[in-house]
Amino acid sequence: MLTQILESINIGLVTLDAEFRTRYWNKWMQQCTNMDSKLIEGSVIFDFFPNLNNPRFIRRAKSSMKFGEIWQFSQKLHNYLFPIKLTGSDGIALMQQSCSMGPVYGEGNVIEAIYITVTDVTDIVAYERKLMEALHDKDMLMREVHHRVKNNLAVIQSLLRLQLKDIADDKSREYFMDAENRVKSMTMIHEMLHEADDITRLSTSGYVLKLVETLFHNYKVQHHIKLEYDIQHIELDVDTIIPLGLIINELVSNALKYAFPNETEGELRISLKRKGEGNYELIIKDTGAGLPEGFDLNKTKSLGLLIVKSLVNQLQGTLEASSKGGAEFRMVFTDKTVA
Amino acid sequence: MTPSLNELELDALKEMMNIGFGRAAGELSDILGTQVALAVPQIEVMRFDEIDKYLFSTMKEETGYNVIRQFFIGNFEGRSLLLLPYSQGKLFFSCFCDSLEYDSGIDIDLLEKETLLEIGNIIIGACVGKIAELLKDRVKFSPPSFIRIKADQILPDENAGEEKFVLSFKTVFQFEHQNVSGYLFLIIDYGTAKWLKDAISDFLGQYQ
Numbered sequence: 001m002l003t004q005i006l007e008s009i010n011i012g013l014v015t016l017d018a019e020f021r022t023r024y025w026n027k028w029m030q031q032c033t034n035m036d037s038k039l040i041e042g043s044v045i046f047d048f049f050p051n052l053n054n055p056r057f058i059r060r061a062k063s064s065m066k067f068g069e070i071w072q073f074s075q076k077l078h079n080y081l082f083p084i085k086l087t088g089s090d091g092i093a094l095m096q097q098s099c100s101m102g103p104v105y106g107e108g109n110v111i112e113a114i115y116i117t118v119t120d121v122t123d124i125v126a127y128e129r130k131l132m133e134a135l136h137d138k139d140m141l142m143r144e145v146h147h148r149v150k151n152n153l154a155v156i157q158s159l160l161r162l163q164l165k166d167i168a169d170d171k172s173r174e175y176f177m178d179a180e181n182r183v184k185s186m187t188m189i190h191e192m193l194h195e196a197d198d199i200t201r202l203s204t205s206g207y208v209l210k211l212v213e214t215l216f217h218n219y220k221v222q223h224h225i226k227l228e229y230d231i232q233h234i235e236l237d238v239d240t241i242i243p244l245g246l247i248i249n250e251l252v253s254n255a256l257k258y259a260f261p262n263e264t265e266g267e268l269r270i271s272l273k274r275k276g277e278g279n280y281e282l283i284i285k286d287t288g289a290g291l292p293e294g295f296d297l298n299k300t301k302s303l304g305l306l307i308v309k310s311l312v313n314q315l316q317g318t319l320e321a322s323s324k325g326g327a328e329f330r331m332v333f334t335d336k337t338v339a
Numbered sequence: 340m341t342p343s344l345n346e347l348e349l350d351a352l353k354e355m356m357n358i359g360f361g362r363a364a365g366e367l368s369d370i371l372g373t374q375v376a377l378a379v380p381q382i383e384v385m386r387f388d389e390i391d392k393y394l395f396s397t398m399k400e401e402t403g404y405n406v407i408r409q410f411f412i413g414n415f416e417g418r419s420l421l422l423l424p425y426s427q428g429k430l431f432f433s434c435f436c437d438s439l440e441y442d443s444g445i446d447i448d449l450l451e452k453e454t455l456l457e458i459g460n461i462i463i464g465a466c467v468g469k470i471a472e473l474l475k476d477r478v479k480f481s482p483p484s485f486i487r488i489k490a491d492q493i494l495p496d497e498n499a500g501e502e503k504f505v506l507s508f509k510t511v512f513q514f515e516h517q518n519v520s521g522y523l524f525l526i527i528d529y530g531t532a533k534w535l536k537d538a539i540s541d542f543l544g545q546y547q
Contacts, residue, residue: 055372059461062370067464070482076446077453109477 012082012097012118015104018065020044023113032084032095032120049082057081064103064114073099075121082118090126097121142199150190157183178253178304181218185211185249189242202241204272205233211245212252212270219256224263230271234280240335243311244282250304251284251329259288259327266326275332282331291323344384348539353382355473355542356508362472363465370461371435376513377466387503387526394422394522395490397509401425403489405452407459413478414534415471417527421459427519428455434514456485462512466523474538504532 006013006026013026022045025037035048046053063069073081075098084095098119106112160180167173192207193199208231216227236244252270260266266287275281297319300306308329312319317333344352360377367375385393394404401424409419423431432451435458460483471478506525511518527535 056457059370059372060457063461063464066366066370067461067468068479069460069464070480071457071460072482074453077449103479105479 012116014045014116014118015113016045016061016116017113020046020061029082029118033082051083052081060101061114064101065111068103068105068111070102071100073097073101075125081116086122088122090122090129092122092126092129095120095122096125139199143194146190146194146199150187150194153183153187153190157187174257177218181215181249181253182246182307184214184218185245186242188214189238189245193238198235201235201237203233203235204241204244205231207241207245208248208270208272211248215249215252215256219253221256222263224265225256225260226265226267228267228269230269230273232273234272234274236280236335240315240333243314244333247308247311247331248282248284250308254302254304255284255286255288255327259286259290261289264288278334280333280335282333283328285326285328287326289327290325291321291327295321295323297321344536344539347543348536349384351539351543352384352506352535353379355539356382356470356506359469359473360466360508360510363462363469366469367461367465370465371458371514373434373514378511378513379508380511381507381509383507385505385507387505390505390507390524393507401490403487403492405455405459406486406488407456407463407483408486409460409463409483410481411463411467411471411478412481413471414476414531415467415474415478415527415538416531417525419463419467420524420526421463421521422524423455423459423519423521427521430517430519431455431458434517434519452485456483459483459485463523466508466510467525470525473542474535475541476538503528 008027010028012029012032013024014022014029015024017023022040022043025035025040029035030037040048060069060071064071075096078097078099080094080097081099082095082097086092086095098121100117102115103111104113104115157180160176160183164173164176164180167176188207188210189202192202196202209229212227212229216225248270252268255268259268268287269283269285271281271283273281297305297309300309309319312331312333315333317331320330322328322330356379360379364375364377367377383393403425404422405425405428407421407423411417411419428451432454435454463483464480467478467480503526506527508523508525509520510523511520513519
């Protein structure tokens with residue numbers, strides 16, 4: 001009865017003796033390899049499958065034979081034990097196999113042979129490869145989208161800059177420049193995402209420095225403002241880093257515009273650090289003129305700060321402002337993916 | 340309650356283990372296709388809940404361990420844990436695996452795990468098999484499993500509730516010119532410990 005099952009089961013079954021001679025070769029193996037059991041039984045397996053004559057297979061077989069060890073030959077690492085050509089259209093030339101090996105005990109609990117089972121996992125591997133390809137395609141598509149968004153934002157930025165050239169009024173010029181910087185802070189994110197390994201997360205360390213340097217350049221800051229910079233390497237979700245970039249853009253722009261009038265010397269400190277599990281703290285502090293007297297964050301009408309407050313709400317964070325020896329903004333927020 | 344071993348029995352156990360490991364080295368050399376020497380400088384008997392403290396005090400500088408776990412079944416029955424510190428795992432890997440044999444796309448981490456599992460499994464088979472043989476027993480093995488634990492994590496044990504008896508062997512493996520050390524723990528329950536005590540006294544009886 002057992003032989004009937006072994007001959008009809010949808011799994012390859014082989015037994016080998018201590019000299020690696022084939023003792024049993026079931027129907028499944030005969031059909032898949034096109035080798036009759038009469039041909040292979042009694043012969044050394046390596047004569048038919050020289051690929052098995054390698055240290056890994058031999059040491060596993062010997063230890064099964066000697067100590068009764070049980071082994072798995074995973075498809076991920078080995079692909080197959082018995083090379084079997086396929087004619088299917090999945091682009092996989094050889095049958096992918098998940099195999100196992102173990103001892104066969106005879107009388108007196110003595111190991112007489114080892115068995116090898118062979119399971120065809122080609123379908124699963126083909127499916128996995130298709131999924132990987134689809135994932136890769138999605139990744140490429142997302143990159144392309146980031147690239148196009150970046151290009152479109154860059155066009156908007158150029159249009160604003162072109163318009164700026166024709167504006168004589170200082171106040172209006174300032175509005176255009178603010179708008180251009182806001183667009184720029186987002187352009188940079190899409191540019192970095194287009195080039196990043198992971199298109200859903202971005203590290204703060206590179207981005208924040210680039211953003212702040214651009215602002216220093218745009219506001220033509222000479223050497224009178226010293227930048228102190230302490231940004232931890234934190235990977236944030238795109239949905240977190242875009243508002244965060246805009247917030248930094250507003251607060252740093254404010255400091256560069258108002259804290260140090262007439263090129264008075266001072267310092268601007270920016271720090272971004274982890275604060276407990278999934279929480280982060282951003283501090284932007286200057287040593288300049290400080291906030292206007294009677295300043296109340298809740299009553300401010302400044303567009304920049306209104307934008308900041310709205311973005312802090314979007315990040316479900318908290319914002320505090322104080323004015324001791326300069327203006328200080330302290331924000332605590334959570335990354336979207338962690339929350 | 341765990342059955343304690345007196346000094347004579349403990350000495351006998353050490354003696355048996357050294358003979359067992361000596362014989363295991365011979366078979367390992369044959370199977371691994373390289374000269375293997377095994378030394379067991381330290382053998383201790385402890386309770387399972389003492390292992391973590393023991394590891395902590397003996398391997399302070401380690402950041403974590405690769406653990407190969409396997410059940411053995413027979414009169415001598417229990418669980419074996421082979422612990423290879425991360426640093427030693429890398430040495431093992433370099434001794435036994437030429438990653439150039441594999442596709443360039445192969446996951447090196449997976450290859451390292453498989454190699455450690457394989458060599459660990461063979462070592463456990465040789466050592467436990469030989470010890471059982473000396474005790475006139477023959478054991479069968481379950482498929483091995485592989486776990487990575489950090490130094491501050493405790494060893495996994497599904498039956499922590501039961502009182503367990505642990506034979507701990509600090510083992511130095513020498514392959515060609517490379518020394519690699521690890522720890523082999525054999526975790527047995529009260530029944531097997533009692534059987535072991537009797538088997539030791541039989542072993543001693545041969546020389547009296």
